[in-house]
Amino acid sequence: MRLLLLINRDFPSYCALERLLPLIQGQTVRVLQSVQVGAPRAVPRAFKDLASHEQSLLQAQLSLSASADWTVIQSALAQQLGVPITTVTDVNQGSGFESMKAFQPDLMVSIRFGSILRPTAIKVPRFGVLNLHSGLLPEYRGVMATFWSMLHQRSRYGYSIHDIIDEGIDTGPVIDYEILPLDLNRDYLGQLLALYEHAVPRLARIIKQREREGAPNRLSQEIASGRYYTTPTESDVAQFSGLGLRLF
8 A cells, every 4th residue: 555644843743753764664754744733823931941851862862963953853754763754834835745746645634734634635645634633522623732631720631533535624533533541640742642653553453454444424523512722822821830741
């Protein structure tokens, strides 16, 4: 099966990718990578510090110098993982869409990918598009569900694996999910990475099932009880810190 993985340029995406690839051996894999989630916008200083911390973790993991930029990191990762990684700005049109279409994927899998997929892209793979969402649906749609769960002082968090069938954000039919205990004494990044330890093996099983059975016909989930969350603001981050919570 020809499998196209859509990821974002960040440490959690690479960790998920590193866990997934050994579990799906035998597939022909290509990776397209976005450079950010959503449209360019001002982000809280704390998130810039988090991004710098994640970059330093990758530099250390790959034995690269502290001056190595994302281009060097990406090249080293592609060599280490044995799969080509191509950065794209959009998979719905232009060169990104042409790269996707030329690969002729049977299945696409999105993990933290930064762009909303439009119908032209969704229709390309014959077995559909899967999304690994780092939140429980429909309760936490949108971005940084683990952050919001921590801010809301929840005792649990989790992930959802669902089909992308239209342009709705995290609204597609849920295939699988898992509820995990949320430890508010642990930092955001650590809990996010722990979530992928649980989620990736389940995602691998669903990929293999999709290869055997093809794409089923499903209806969208009921989202009336849920909420869509955007990127946290400076005020949200201040409240997060005020509760004694840590990003990393």
